[in-house]
Amino acid sequence: MAVRIVTDSTCDITTDMAEEFGLTVIAQSIHFGTESFKDNVTITPDEFYPMLVTSPELPKTSQASPGEFRDAYDVVGVEADGIVSVHISSRISGTFNSALQGAAQSSASCPIEVVDTLQASMGAGLVVLAAAESAARGAAHSEVVAVAQDAVRRAQCICLFETLEYLRKGGRIGKAQALLGSVLQVKPMVIVRDGEVHALGKTRTFAKALAHMMQAARDFAPVDSLAVMHSTTPGVAAEVADGLRDMLPEGAEPYVTRFGPALGVHTGPGAIGIALLQAAT
DSSP states (O other): OOEEEEGGGGGOOHHHHHHHOEEEEEEEEEEEEEEEEEEEBBBBBBHHHHHHHHHOOOOOOEEEOOOHHHHHHHHHHEEEEEEEEESSTTOOOOOHHHHHHHHHOOOOOEEEEEESSSOTTTHHHHHHHHHHHHHHHHHHHHHHHHHHHHHHHHHEEEOSOOSSHHHHHHHHOOOOOOTTTOOOOEEEEEETTTTEEEEEEEESSHHHHHHHHHHHHHHOOOOOEEEEESSHHHHHHHHHHHHHHGOOOOTTEEEEEEOOOOHHHOTTTTTTEEEEEOOOO
């Protein structure tokens, strides 16, 4: 038996990553009026973003319930020495608390540790992958927990938006309120710091904003791992990944993933993000 990793769909881990490491990913819910969908299960990003831009009202999201986490832990715990459950910032979502409640209700006989990444998207996802790699090497439960907690301290996530309207309407704008009310066409950038969204800056053109964001990522060098996220612009994401590849250790490649529906409600179309783990010291 081995340590198993559980996470939620807001980490934007790809299906291939989840399969490679045997991750259990708990889907969040998205609600368009009376219609409800499971993130990346019953609605894909290709289906979601056209619905988002044409919907008369912003869709709502809801975290997985404690019962969903309990059931997952019960299943995973049958063949596990321990479970490490890694999730989006508790200051952005109620998911962490749902996971804590589910762990308390679980009948799994192995230990369950729930980790608050204080991050979002692949800022959390890179913590998940660090824990998963440790578990794959055969580390004990306590060691995998320590690896995850260390990765939390090194995780960073920066995002560039076409507009902050989706983040504002969804109530997730946090400490970036100062960016609201900017003149038309200003491209806002934010960083997740201490578990909340903070303003990073704003420029008048997308190209300048992208360059600013990439430099902000370089300011965190050296790094152990890096990911580029996008909502609707895979070509831009690939270019950013190519431009930052040299930050990584020799032989390592940047991940390119997509903001799934659960986070896409808040990022909107056209968003680009960079997540990284600063090098361990």
